[in-house]
Amino acid sequence: MPLETTRLHLHREMTVGPVDPRVFGGFLEHMGRAVYEGVYHPESRHADAHGCRSDVLGALDRLQMTAMRYPGGNFASGYHWIDGVGPKAKRPKVRELAWQSLEPNQFGTDEYIRLCRAMPWTPMLTVNLGTGTPEEARDWVEYCNAPAGTRFSDLRAAHGSPEPHGVKLWCLGNEMDGPWQLGHVPADQYAIRAQQAAKMMKDVDKSIELVACGSCGIGMDSYMKWDRAVLEYLGDAADFISLHRYVGNPKNETLDYLAVGAGIDRQIEEMDAACRFVQAQRKSKKRAYLCFDEWNVWYKDQQMDGAGKFAPHLVEEVYNLEDALVVAGFLHSFVRHADAVKIANLAQIVNVIAPVLTRGDEMLVQSIFYPFEMMSKRRNGVSLRAAVRGPAYESKSHGTTPYVEASAILDGARLHVFLTNRHLTESAEVAVEGAGLSIRGLESAEVLTGGDAKAANSYDAPETVVARTFSNVSVAGGGAKAVLPPLAFAAITFELA
Numbered sequence: 457m458p459l460e461t462t463r464l465h466l467h468r469e470m471t472v473g474p475v476d477p478r479v480f481g482g483f484l485e486h487m488g489r490a491v492y493e494g495v496y497h498p499e500s501r502h503a504d505a506h507g508c509r510s511d512v513l514g515a516l517d518r519l520q521m522t523a524m525r526y527p528g529g530n531f532a533s534g535y536h537w538i539d540g541v542g543p544k545a546k547r548p549k550v551r552e553l554a555w556q557s558l559e560p561n562q563f564g565t566d567e568y569i570r571l572c573r574a575m576p577w578t579p580m581l582t583v584n585l586g587t588g589t590p591e592e593a594r595d596w597v598e599y600c601n602a603p604a605g606t607r608f609s610d611l612r613a614a615h616g617s618p619e620p621h622g623v624k625l626w627c628l629g630n631e632m633d634g635p636w637q638l639g640h641v642p643a644d645q646y647a648i649r650a651q652q653a654a655k656m657m658k659d660v661d662k663s664i665e666l667v668a669c670g671s672c673g674i675g676m677d678s679y680m681k682w683d684r685a686v687l688e689y690l691g692d693a694a695d696f697i698s699l700h701r702y703v704g705n706p707k708n709e710t711l712d713y714l715a716v717g718a719g720i721d722r723q724i725e726e727m728d729a730a731c732r733f734v735q736a737q738r739k740s741k742k743r744a745y746l747c748f749d750e751w752n753v754w755y756k757d758q759q760m761d762g763a764g765k766f767a768p769h770l771v772e773e774v775y776n777l778e779d780a781l782v783v784a785g786f787l788h789s790f791v792r793h794a795d796a797v798k799i800a801n802l803a804q805i806v807n808v809i810a811p812v813l814t815r816g817d818e819m820l821v822q823s824i825f826y827p828f829e830m831m832s833k834r835r836n837g838v839s840l841r842a843a844v845r846g847p848a849y850e851s852k853s854h855g856t857t858p859y860v861e862a863s864a865i866l867d868g869a870r871l872h873v874f875l876t877n878r879h880l881t882e883s884a885e886v887a888v889e890g891a892g893l894s895i896r897g898l899e900s901a902e903v904l905t906g907g908d909a910k911a912a913n914s915y916d917a918p919e920t921v922v923a924r925t926f927s928n929v930s931v932a933g934g935g936a937k938a939v940l941p942p943l944a945f946a947a948i949t950f951e952l953a
């Protein structure tokens with residue numbers, strides 16, 4: 457029996473907030489083959505004049521990513537930025553402990569900034585609050601942002617950049633509540649380090665924005681306790697607090713896995729509640745916003761030990777259709793919480809848990825690339841509250857879950873609607889009904905599907921799961937109808953009257 461129609465009700469005045477473009481950010485870590493053999497590969501036949509891979513950058517360009525977090529992740533907690541600047545021949549080869557790899561420092565701050573300018577990406581640097589000191593963090597801000605004329609800004613100028621790099625976004629460490637983190641400490645000690653770093657960093661450049669390190673996962677004992685303690689101690693110095701989430705389907709329960717968007721909603725709402733609680737308690741006018749600076753699907757490839765090698769193959773996850781629908785679920789959730797989530801970074805961008813893989817000079821675009829691309833190009837505007845009424849199922853982990861997941865963005869005279877059909881076998885008819893909104897026509901529509909939840913792109917069959925034109929959309933009487941195939945994600949742009 458076909459599914460009953462789902463009604464998506466949108467009201468022009470029921471806005472959540474403007475969608476911050478920085479929600480469509482990425483994350484580039486010195487891990488595995490993300491930097492070396494990923495974005496930077498002077499030996500490749502695709503290398504540009506700066507040693508960067510033009511094929512990889514060309515694919516990433518389609519994602520129109522914004523904030524690009526660098527250089528880690530766990531890597532950041534053992535990284536000394538000074539090792540990665542200056543003449544390449546003089547940079548030290550170091551034993552890297554987070555991923556047990558060999559780090560030759562041939563790609564560092566200046567190479568990263570040049571890449572950010574070229575893409576263009578918004579630079580976002582993570583300082584080392586593990587084995588590093590607050591003063592080292594302060595010095596990095598001077599290197600990047602101070603006008604020439606002082607010790608570290610003159611060093612930058614001597615390295616070929618007389619003008620400041622102007623890095624506005626800085627993360628105060630990474631996953632410092634995790635015992636695996638180099639320099640891990642309890643919340644009260646992290647808070648002291650972070651406050652000292654924040655003060656000195658803002659003393660050098662008061663225009664920068666700082667992301668305090670939040671607890672690294674909902675399963676941690678420190679979840680929320682850490683966040684509250686850190687927010688209370690840092691006070692107004694914290695512009696954002698970080699959230700991380702990696703999800704997977706290890707038990708092969710696809711319907712439960714596809715319901716994870718509700719879990720993301722919950723994590724965001726809990727962290728926002730912590731921010732609002734501390735703000736109220738402190739009687740402060742300043743609200744800390746959320747920076748979801750690591751998120752993705754990650755559960756299949758757990759190879760994390762580089763065995764002392766340079767550019768080892770680490771966590772090179774292969775993604776399928778259900779993973780792509782879950783990635784869409786994260787993005788739906790960020791749009792639905794546009795009032796609270798201001799930055800988010802897909803972890804990561806190439807080879808390491810990434811939408812793009814390389815093999816020698818070959819490149820493969822994975823399934824998760826497409827929902828990001830489909831939403832990123834429709835990201836401008838104000839998020840509308842998406843009221844979904846329709847058939848639902850019981851998910852073991854997330855309770856009653858509508859088969860259709862939705863989010864929407866109002867962009868002047870255009871309306872972007874994003875729909876996922878989580879049903880394994882049935883098509884879903886969705887009626888889009890607007891109040892104060894009259895749909896006049898269809899501008900564009902794409903759909904991502906692939907027949908089977910486990911369908912994946914491969915070097916032999918690279919177009920198994922790709923976005924295609926979606927023709928099953930009709931407009932009538934100021935509303936619209938779309939019929940999504942089973943296991944599908946659609947991005948539709950309507951013209952409004």
Ligand code: AHR
Pocket residue numbers: 485528529530531630631750803804
């Ligand atoms: O993205 C891979 C790793 O996952 C990051 O380095 C770390 O922050 C997280 O645990």
